[in-house]
Amino acid sequence: MFKAILIDKTDNGQQATLETLDEARLPDGDVTVRVECSTLNYKDALAITGKGSVVREFPMVPGIDLAGTVEASSHPDYRPGDAVVLNGWGVGEKHWGGLAEKARLSGDWLIPRPAAFNARQCMAIGTAGYTAMLSVMALERQGVTPESGEILVTGASGGVGSYAITLLNRLGYAVVASTGRPEEADYLKSLGAQELIDRRTLSDPGRPLARERWAGAVDAVGSYTLANVLAATRYGGAVAACGLAQGMDLPATVAPFILRGVTLAGIDSVMQPREVRLEAWRRLGELLPAESLDAITRTIGLDEAIAQADELLAGRVRGRLVVTLD
Numbered sequence: 161m162f163k164a165i166l167i168d169k170t171d172n173g174q175q176a177t178l179e180t181l182d183e184a185r186l187p188d189g190d191v192t193v194r195v196e197c198s199t200l201n202y203k204d205a206l207a208i209t210g211k212g213s214v215v216r217e218f219p220m221v222p223g224i225d226l227a228g229t230v231e232a233s234s235h236p237d238y239r240p241g242d243a244v245v246l247n248g249w250g251v252g253e254k255h256w257g258g259l260a261e262k263a264r265l266s267g268d269w270l271i272p273r274p275a276a277f278n279a280r281q282c283m284a285i286g287t288a289g290y291t292a293m294l295s296v297m298a299l300e301r302q303g304v305t306p307e308s309g310e311i312l313v314t315g316a317s318g319g320v321g322s323y324a325i326t327l328l329n330r331l332g333y334a335v336v337a338s339t340g341r342p343e344e345a346d347y348l349k350s351l352g353a354q355e356l357i358d359r360r361t362l363s364d365p366g367r368p369l370a371r372e373r374w375a376g377a378v379d380a381v382g383s384y385t386l387a388n389v390l391a392a393t394r395y396g397g398a399v400a401a402c403g404l405a406q407g408m409d410l411p412a413t414v415a416p417f418i419l420r421g422v423t424l425a426g427i428d429s430v431m432q433p434r435e436v437r438l439e440a441w442r443r444l445g446e447l448l449p450a451e452s453l454d455a456i457t458r459t460i461g462l463d464e465a466i467a468q469a470d471e472l473l474a475g476r477v478r479g480r481l482v483v484t485l486d
């Protein structure tokens with residue numbers, strides 16, 4: 161038997177409850193993992209609350225991230241006792257996920273746990289930190305260097321934003337953080353933001369082109385915010401678009417692209433090939449001292465995850481929530 165959060169359909173939509181399940185109910189897969197830690201991402205909060213159409217099959221165990229130890233494996237790369245990490249691949253959306261004491265899934269989706277981190281630290285990073293790393297790598301690919309100028313991070317107090325600030329700062333970039341939470345100024349500055357701007361200055365319709373300011377940006381917010389960030393991006397700059405906290409829409413014009421040669425780089429963490437994942441995690445191991453993760457992270461139990469999903473969607477969670485399972 162194992163404990164899990166289970167989301168099931170009800171007459172009124174869906175409901176998430178903490179359940180004790182028989183292992184026979186685990187889905188097919190060639191690796192069984194004893195989950196040590198998971199985490200609560202924005203997508204997990206959407207799945208648990210039913211506020212976004214994240215769950216594709218019911219009943220579903222949410223949790224797009226997990227870190228744990230292999231218990232049984234018929235996959236050639238993994239043996240019992242191996243430490244592993246999983247991010248994405250549709251886990252927690254169409255295959256039972258990490259907010260449970262056990263998971264059974266395809267070994268092709270796993271990576272060995274990076275030597276730099278323990279299970280809790282991997283989940284402190286989770287999809288949010290790994291997505292921030294992918295976003296920074298995208299800016300690097302577009303030739304944005306610390307010498308290029310200021311980099312804007314939107315959704316700054318959230319998981320992706322917190323890691324984007326930390327990583328950019330460690331790489332020597334000048335980082336400006338856009339936030340709706342002025343009370344988090346000390347926190348954001350401690351991560352490495354040199355300046356803060358009020359997110360309301362970006363969240364309403366703006367002009368197609370604005371004064372050129374940003375050499376690059378990591379945008380976790382979408383909608384008008386992303387349109388305004390593009391409009392203020394300097395000639396030849398690049399913006400990594402990874403989120404939709406304000407909205408899925410992009411009410412922008414092509415002016416920044418055709419008049420300033422701005423690049424909009426799309427970031428998807430879910431289906432990234434294995435080599436890119438390994439490279440992103442290698443860079444995370446290089447750039448994030450394990451002790452820096454504690455400042456960004458709060459730990460909760462599985463029994464608190466359902467309530468915290470509402471808090472996260474209400475924008476009241478700072479940084480990252482790790483869920484411990486042992």
Ligand code: NDP
Nearest residue numbers: 202315316317318319320339340403404405406427428429
């Ligand atoms: P969090 O909830 O931790 O952070 C989101 C942040 O966005 C909030 O902390 C808040 O920052 C800001 N925000 C919230 N609501 C609004 C709003 N209405 N207008 C403007 N800003 C807002 O989420 P994550 O950091 O985990 O994820 C951020 C986004 O990235 C999500 O949309 C998520 O779905 C997406 N994502 C995408 C991935 C991919 O593969 N592309 C992977 C991971 C996440 P503040 O209070 O500082 O303003």
